Amino acid sequence: MTRLTTGEVIAKSLSANGVDTVFGIPGAHMYDFNDALAREEGVRFIHTRHEQGAGYMAYGYAKSTGRVGAYTVVPGPGLLNSGAALCTAYGSNAPVICVTGNIMSHLIGQGRGQLHELPDHLATLRGLTKWAGRIDHPTEAGDKMAEAFCQMLSGRQRPVGIEAPWDVFGMSAEVPEPVATAPLAPPLPDPEAVRRAAELIRAAKRPLIMVGSGALGAGPQVGALARHLQAPVTAHRSGKGVLPEDDALSLLPPAAWRYWQECDLLIGIGSRLELQYFRWRWMPKGLKVLRLDIDPTEMVRLKPDCGLVADAAQGLDALNAALAGDAARPSREAELGQLRAEAEAALATVQPQEGYLRVIREVLPRDGFFVEEVSQVGFTARMCFPVYAPRQYVTCGYQDNLGFGFNTALGVKVGNPEKKVVSVSGDGGFMFGVQELATAKQFNIAVVAIVFNNGAYGNVRRDQQTSYGNRLLGADLENPDFVALARSFGVQGYRAESPGELRAVLADALALDAPVVIEVPVQRGSDASPWPFIHPAPLS
Structure with missing residues (x-):
């Protein structure tokens, strides 16, 4: 038995279960846990510029490695800001653990309007995860953490959440030293x-x-x-x-x-x-x-x-x-070779996306990681971008949430530091997480982010044109100069205006071992639709 605070039990439980990286943003409710994490050997902390970035990076880490991705945010708005990442981890079966807080224990449920208070914080967390629990005293911290890891890693892997009230993180008690938790054995084939x-x-x-x-x-x-x-x-x-x-x-x-x-x-x-x-x-x-x-x-x-x-x-x-x-x-x-050749010929009509993707595949090493985005090039990639090993293609699954790509790619690179990582985004999606260029620069997270700038939410614009009489609402975008924007963060920025230019620029960017943004201008409305290949009609 050792005298430990709740925050120390959580930190040591993470470490005992193989967590070597925690993404997040410190905050008042979490200070005692943050301090315990700072003292835990073998665990590094990568702080982000937005809570969604912390959640997505944990997701990218988990999805690309198969290991647990961990992040910590303050309760209330911090948790809600990371909610899109949690539901992405849930939909894509990723082992992600969220450690968050709550208001003072004696005030929970009173509705007095305390800092970051939600009507039912634990219920909100449970609604985004496979399992979530609250630690009300340090003597139950070890068991709650063991349950979290067991739930997360047993059967269909999905995210879990742990919360503790503000005052509980710093409470101490004589408790067993945390140890690794084994998942339940899978069912034997009948x-x-x-x-x-x-x-x-x-x-x-x-x-x-x-x-x-x-x-x-x-x-x-x-x-x-x-x-x-x-x-x-x-x-x-x-x-x-x-x-x-x-x-x-x-x-x-x-x-x-x-x-x-x-x-x-x-x-x-x-x-x-x-x-x-x-x-x-x-x-x-x-x-x-x-x-x-x-x-x-x-x-x-x-x-x-x-x-x-x-x-x-x-x-x-x-x-x-x-x-x-x-x-x-x-x-x-x-027979399959013939089918493959016919499909490749048909897909060559989806331009400019197919041409750019072909170049990316040729330049990216065989063991490199490709992170898609909800964009015209991302949708096309699902149909025509070949992948050679599990986990090398990182997707948002059925959530299809705009803006997950670049942030997720940073977590992929942290989890796979020796591998090359390319992220593809549209201009709309990239702007959801552009602030994490600061995180990439501070920690030298060498993701090459390719931003396809067509000045629009492309799907919205096409649907409004084809199905709603060309009545455009909120579809066209005014964008910054992405090259200049990248450089303002201290990150290398380049522009490539054709597949041939992208080939040379991408090769140079991957060789830098530093974060890079490559802007690819695309004339607004010129992208061919990939949807006939995603929702095909029966062949005659």
């Missing part, structure tokens, strides 16, 4: 479900494998199943790179859509099947669905013909073993 899944696969002639973020740790098993079945593998965004997208059996979504026309079995692995059910919205006649997911609620939300509740790697090991004695299937590589 032998009967494995048998039924194998039967469904054997009956299929043209299966398609769809992978999501639940398959990030099962790349070899996915590859083994795909090769055994000669089945193509596709991913929308979160599962990109589970099978390298230059593999002969990998299809980017527009090519997979062509194969889908005659598919008879959809095998979803760690995926919500958003691409098929929400984007493609057309089902081949007689289609059967097999789902493998660690979250049993997925089998209720979208009921399959056969469901296997298990960790992706363990479930696929069992399934591959059940299929091991089956005869090899004929190669489909030539």
Whole structure:
């Protein structure tokens, strides 16, 4: 037993569970925790210029590394400012922990209008996370932190929150020294479900494998199943790179859509099947669905013909073993190569986005990270930007929240300091988090941020033109000179006005090992729409 304050227990629990970086902004409610964190060896603190930046950086760190991303903000407005990042972590299955405070314990619930008071702070935190708890005394701090890590890392990983009242952070008591918390073991694959899944696969002639973020740790098993079945593998965004997208059996979504026309079995692995059910919205006649997911609620939300509740790697090991004695299937590589070539030719019409993305892929090292944004180039990237390993393509998932990209990319780089990181944003989205250029400069976070400046919220403008009689409302933007703006922060700024210019500038920028902004001017309204490839019509 050791005498520790609540703040010290939280800090030591973070460290014991492998957290080496905490993002955040100090504040009065949190001072005793902030001080404990300052004294905790092996944990660095990166302070941001906005609470949303702290949350997004923790998200980028977690999503790109698979390790816990941690951040701390003051209660009330601090928590709410980071709310978009928390709901992004929830939607994208990222292990993020938010440590926040509350008003003085004896005033909670009285509605007296204390500093940063919310009507129900803990309920607000719970509404954005998988689990959230309040520490009311240092003697329960260790158990609450252990529960937070267990909830966050068990089953379907999602963010959690911990709060403590202002006066509780500095209270001390004799408590056990914090230790690492092990997640709960995943459910074992049910032998009967494995048998039924194998039967469904054997009956299929043209299966398609769809992978999501639940398959990030099962790349070899996915590859083994795909090769055994000669089945193509596709991913929308979160599962990109589970099978390298230059593999002969990998299809980017527009090519997979062509194969889908005659598919008879959809095998979803760690995926919500958003691409098929929400984007493609057309089902081949007689289609059967097999789902493998660690979250049993997925089998209720979208009921399959056969469901296997298990960790992706363990479930696929069992399934591959059940299929091991089956005869090899004929190669489909030539057929898939043709589909790939046809889709690439069609995607070449999405300009200028496709041309710029092709250059970025050629210059970015194979093991580099690409962070998309809700923008014309970001939407196009989901369709045509190949990724070669899990976690190298960082997305906001179904939240599709404008402005997450650059801030998230900073967290990606902090978690992967030896790798190159490129962020692509539109002018609108980049301005949501432009203040974090100061954070990038202060901590030398060497992200190359490419800002495509088309002077508009591009999707809004196109929809108002095509569906609302060209009545424009809040669509056009007046922007700063992004090169001059970057330089005002002490960050290198460049401009590239063509894919050829971007090739040279990006190569130089990546070699600097420093934060860089590259502005790419795009004539307002000139972007080709990527949406015919995201929501395609059935082929005739």
